[in-house]
Amino acid sequence: MKQLRLWVILGGGLLGLAGLLVLVDFVLRIQGALALISPLLAQGFLLLVMVGVIAAIGYSIYYGHLFLRPRRQRPTPTLPDEKVAVAQTALTALAQQVAQIQDQVAQAALREQSQQLATDLDLQDLRIVVFGVGSVGKTALVNQLLGDIVGTVAAPLGSTTVAATYPLRLPGLEQTLWLTDTPGLLEASAEGPEREAQVRHLAAEADLLLFVIDNDLRQSEYALACDLLKMGKRLVVVFNKVDLYPEADLAAVLAAVRSRFQHQIAPEDVVDVAAQPQAVQLPSGEWAQMDPDLWPLEARLTAVLREEGADLLAETILLRSQRLGSTARDLIDAQRGQQADRIIDRYQWINAGVVAASPLPGVDLLATAAINAQMVVELGKVYQWDLSLEEGKTLALSLARTLTGLGIVKGAMTLLAVGMQVTVATALASRAVQGASAAYLTRIAGKSFVAYFRQGQDWGDGGVSAVVEQQFQLNRREAFIQDFVKEAIAVLDQREAQG
Numbered sequence: 169m170k171q172l173r174l175w176v177i178l179g180g181g182l183l184g185l186a187g188l189l190v191l192v193d194f195v196l197r198i199q200g201a202l203a204l205i206s207p208l209l210a211q212g213f214l215l216l217v218m219v220g221v222i223a224a225i226g227y228s229i230y231y232g233h234l235f236l237r238p239r240r241q242r243p244t245p246t247l248p249d250e251k252v253a254v255a256q257t258a259l260t261a262l263a264q265q266v267a268q269i270q271d272q273v274a275q276a277a278l279r280e281q282s283q284q285l286a287t288d289l290d291l292q293d294l295r296i297v298v299f300g301v302g303s304v305g306k307t308a309l310v311n312q313l314l315g316d317i318v319g320t321v322a323a324p325l326g327s328t329t330v331a332a333t334y335p336l337r338l339p340g341l342e343q344t345l346w347l348t349d350t351p352g353l354l355e356a357s358a359e360g361p362e363r364e365a366q367v368r369h370l371a372a373e374a375d376l377l378l379f380v381i382d383n384d385l386r387q388s389e390y391a392l393a394c395d396l397l398k399m400g401k402r403l404v405v406v407f408n409k410v411d412l413y414p415e416a417d418l419a420a421v422l423a424a425v426r427s428r429f430q431h432q433i434a435p436e437d438v439v440d441v442a443a444q445p446q447a448v449q450l451p452s453g454e455w456a457q458m459d460p461d462l463w464p465l466e467a468r469l470t471a472v473l474r475e476e477g478a479d480l481l482a483e484t485i486l487l488r489s490q491r492l493g494s495t496a497r498d499l500i501d502a503q504r505g506q507q508a509d510r511i512i513d514r515y516q517w518i519n520a521g522v523v524a525a526s527p528l529p530g531v532d533l534l535a536t537a538a539i540n541a542q543m544v545v546e547l548g549k550v551y552q553w554d555l556s557l558e559e560g561k562t563l564a565l566s567l568a569r570t571l572t573g574l575g576i577v578k579g580a581m582t583l584l585a586v587g588m589q590v591t592v593a594t595a596l597a598s599r600a601v602q603g604a605s606a607a608y609l610t611r612i613a614g615k616s617f618v619a620y621f622r623q624g625q626d627w628g629d630g631g632v633s634a635v636v637e638q639q640f641q642l643n644r645r646e647a648f649i650q651d652f653v654k655e656a657i658a659v660l661d662q663r664e665a666q667g
């Protein structure tokens with residue numbers, strides 16, 4: 169590359185020199201010819217040429233200086249817009265969350281979606297969803313905007329059955345717009361609710377919505393638009409089929425729509441168009457066909473997207489990343505729940521074995537025996553809390569006191585004694601009942617600690633008692649107790665056989 173440039177400069181220099189020689193020769197010849205006529209004329213000519221040369225040199229020095237002077241440093245790129253920065257931060261947080269998901273398939277799916285968001289933010293392409301009730305002319309509008317027939321336009325409701333997306337370029341806008349035509353909403357058909365859910369989902373993921381109507385707003389249409397506006401969606405209302413209205417009526421009906429949305433949508437965001445005007449018969453008997461007119465929509469679209477495009481995109485990306493984030497959180501929570509369950513399961517049968525092997529003299533000691541500090545530390549770790557064994561002990565002890573204080577230890581023993589068909593009076597003497605009760609209390613304690621760690625090491629408004637009480641209520645159903653007793657007996661029998 170460098171060598172090529174050297175050759176070009178050398179060639180250019182030689183060519184310039186040759187040109188200069190030709191020019192000097194030419195000037196001298198003219199001067200010679202003029203000298204034959206009059207020496208004064210020849211001198212005048214030479215003077216003129218010299219002035220010209222000096223002017224040319226001056227001119228080249230001035231512009232050469234402008235061209236060659238050290239360039240001013242490029243201005244530092246303008247800081248990304250605040251919303252874009254927020255969206256970028258959200259995407260980084262999302263990627264970290266996704267990395268914590270252990271299920272490979274779920275992780276790959278979410279990773280792909282979060283990468284798609286990053287690409288969308290980079291590309292700056294915008295998604296526009298056209299929606300509205302059936303037969304308002306959504307497909308006609310899309311066809312007309314694209315200048316191409318891509319979807320079926322038909323009078324009966326429900327002619328569009330699945331959403332379809334097309335790329336659209338508008339003069340004056342750099343980005344590609346992805347225009348989605350959707351099936352009509354609020355149709356009284358079997359597929360109605362399912363379609364509505366699909367369209368709502370598409371609408372929620374769009375950067376801009378074109379809400380097509382062809383009449384004064386129905387209450388249901390208004391309610392739908394309000395829902396989307398509440399979600400923070402940007403909406404342009406497209407009043408279609410204006411060819412059907414005499415001018416005076418049109419002004420009134422448009423004013424009515426604008427006033428309905430008075431507090432939510434700017435008047436200029438309600439535009440009137442005729443996507444596919446119908447031919448009308450004039451009093452003379454002739455047929456007149458008006459041309460389609462989308463100009464007000466195209467002008468508004470260009471203005472909105474130019475001014476707000478980047479912000480709208482960032483807002484949608486943020487919304488989409490929050491959604492993915494909550495899916496990721498749910499997955500992580502389920503994954504942690506399973507890990508915690510395995511830990512609780514393990515400790516409950518260990519404790520059952522220990523207690524059954526050397527029964528305790530009093531009920532009060534049972535809770536202390538059932539809550540293992542190591543279990544607390546392990547459960548904490550599942551929820552990313554690093555506890556020392558000392559801290560685990562303190563927590564275990566305070567929970568044991570609560571279980572005893574609330575009468576849950578006695579309650580549990582009674583439940584299990586009944587389940588094992590042992591009289592309550594002799595329950596304390598029964599190794600099996602003591603072992604099963606210890607396991608049961610380990611479970612209640614473990615589940616309570618899960619709630620505590622999930623809430624960020626916080627027992628919540630009702631304190632530790634409320635959490636423990638709730639877990640006891642959740643785990644005392646008769647069917648559950650019966651299964652638990654069966655499992656306890658099986659585990660204890662097995663231990664006895666082994667020991």
Ligand SMILES: Nc1nc2c(ncn2[C@@H]2O[C@H](COP(=O)(O)OP(=O)(O)OP(=O)(O)O)[C@@H](O)[C@H]2O)c(=O)[nH]1
Nearest residue numbers: 302303304305306307308322326327328352443444
């Ligand atoms: N007079 C008039 N009729 C129109 C205009 N635009 C569309 N139509 C007619 O309205 C009817 C429905 O048009 P579509 O584009 O299929 O409506 P849609 O909203 O896509 O309908 P679905 O897909 O069923 O929800 C057709 O008969 C169109 O010819 C218009 O600007 N003026």
Ligand SMILES: [Mg+2]
Nearest residue numbers: 306307327328
């Ligand atoms: Mg359609």
